Amino acid sequence: MSQYQQILVPVDESPISYSAVEHALSLAKSQNAQVTIVSVVAVDPFVGVDFYAVAPAITEYFMQAEKSAQLRLEDIKQTFVRDGIEVKTRLIHGVSPTEGILQVADEISADLIIMGSHGRTGLKKAMLGSVAQNILTQCPIPVLIIKQ
Template identity: 90%
Template sequence: MSQYKQILVPVDESPISYSAVEHALALAKSQDAHVTIVSVVAVDPFVGVDFYAIAPAITEYFMQAEKSAQLRLEDIKQSFIRDGIEVDTRLVHGVSPTEGILQVADELNVDLIIMGSHGHTGLKKAMLGSVAQNILTQCPIPVLIVKE
């Protein structure tokens, strides 16, 4: 098995993200790896909507999304600190989740990405897209997918 020294763990509010975190905790401990937890506050979900009519709602949405992401990152970070694992966090905005994850992976020169996948298939996957699938197809480094 390869020695992983830099592991990236993208998280969102889903329970499957926390399953990926548990896998990352165990692997990082066994590999004496450094972990970076990343959360992406996605690009505007209201594309195509009259901006001026909903500007206050957009502002509130992004403020709440960022606050929630920061709290989640801090909570997860404490789990790694308790286990004596070197950990950093990153909050990325203004890009899609796929772009944000790939940017951070490239910047940090990570050896492995560990992330959750909801396992959507068919029409649901086509409509929602799949960040995990995008990462798998676009990322040149190993990706460990944790499924529900």
């Protein structure tokens, strides 16, 4: 088994993200690895900046999403700190989740990504896409997918 030094863990508000965090915590302990937790607050690419100026409700939604993500990151960070694991957090916005995750993986020279998969199939997968599937197909480093 390879020695992992830098583990990236993308999270969202789903329970499966927290399962991925638990796996990362366990692996980081055994490998003495550093961990970076990332959350991506995606902005709809079809919505222009002008729309935000005239739609305060949408602006408020994204501000709340960012605040929620920041609180989630801080909460998860404390789990790693309590166990003496070196951990950093990143909040990315303005790009798709896949782009954000791959960008951070490259920036930190991650050698493993641990992430949850919602397990969508069929129409849900076609309509909503699969970040996990995108990461698996586009990422050059090992990816550990935690399923529900």
